[in-house]
Amino acid sequence: MKLHFFGTCSGTQPRAGRHHVSFAVELPNGVYWFDAGENCSYTAHLMGVDLLNVRSIFISHCHMDHVGGLGNLLWNIRKQTWVKKLQPAADNIKVFIPVRETFDGVMMILRNTEGNFETQYTVSPHSVDDSLCYVSEADDITVSAVHNNHLPHDEGTDWKSFSYIIKAEGRRVVYSGDTRLEDIPSILKDETDLFLMETGHHSVSDVCRFITGNSLPVKRLFFIHHGNRVMDDIGQAYDDARANFGGHVAFCDDGTTFEL
Numbered sequence: 249m250k251l252h253f254f255g256t257c258s259g260t261q262p263r264a265g266r267h268h269v270s271f272a273v274e275l276p277n278g279v280y281w282f283d284a285g286e287n288c289s290y291t292a293h294l295m296g297v298d299l300l301n302v303r304s305i306f307i308s309h310c311h312m313d314h315v316g317g318l319g320n321l322l323w324n325i326r327k328q329t330w331v332k333k334l335q336p337a338a339d340n341i342k343v344f345i346p347v348r349e350t351f352d353g354v355m356m357i358l359r360n361t362e363g364n365f366e367t368q369y370t371v372s373p374h375s376v377d378d379s380l381c382y383v384s385e386a387d388d389i390t391v392s393a394v395h396n397n398h399l400p401h402d403e404g405t406d407w408k409s410f411s412y413i414i415k416a417e418g419r420r421v422v423y424s425g426d427t428r429l430e431d432i433p434s435i436l437k438d439e440t441d442l443f444l445m446e447t448g449h450h451s452v453s454d455v456c457r458f459i460t461g462n463s464l465p466v467k468r469l470f471f472i473h474h475g476n477r478v479m480d481d482i483g484q485a486y487d488d489a490r491a492n493f494g495g496h497v498a499f500c501d502d503g504t505t506f507e508l
């Protein structure tokens with residue numbers, strides 16, 4: 249599988265060469281999109297990722313640095329159907345999103361753009377809970393959601409922030425979303441080929457020590473959703489990671505692809 253990184257920073261102030269978090273898993277028959285920060289579809293299109301292959305979109309939580317590009321992503325998919333005179337690979341593009349009002353708001357904006365945003369395919373919202381939320385008919389991929397404590401939670405209400413476990417082609421990829429360190433053992437119980445961990449709320453050293461100290465089975469540790477500390481001195485961040493984690497570490501950059 250290919251992992252394309254479209255945006256790799258957290259919701260900090262604008263910085264040259266970095267946009268808010270978004271990446272996708274590309275398999276032979278589809279593109280599976282995770283978070284949709286600003287500019288994600290712009291970067292994807294320039295990387296050569298075919299937006300008409302998007303089958304599903306998974307949002308970790310509805311902060312702006314994770315949903316700011318969702319409207320433009322859906323807009324650009326529809327626009328590609330006009331430009332290329334083709335339909336998307338999926339008759340129905342599923343959007344897994346913890347807050348329904350955010351989806352409705354994005355669709356309201358889109359309906360007030362050209363053509364009432366009418367399409368010959370559908371875009372459907374799906375709530376997120378602690379479950380296997382997606383099994384692909386087209387590709388060998390499943391996606392499960394696991395809640396985390398990034399956002400406050402009242403007993404008896406829906407969780408609003410999730411991590412995702414992606415299983416495809418025999419590999420296990422885990423995306424932290426925004427999270428707390430104490431949440432991550434529950435998503436790293438099984439051997440994990442690639443863990444995409446946010447650094448917007450954590451120091452690199454703390455994350456590495458936590459994983460190592462708790463013997464969490466992580467083969468590759470890639471950092472995403474960078475905060476200012478990482479972006480101010482990426483060299484120091486690499487030194488901290490290598491000093492505290494024995495496996496393969498990397499700091500994701502916008503506009504890059506990793507083949508797993």
Ligand SMILES: [Zn+2]
Pocket residue numbers: 258259311313314426448473
């Ligand atoms: Zn964030």
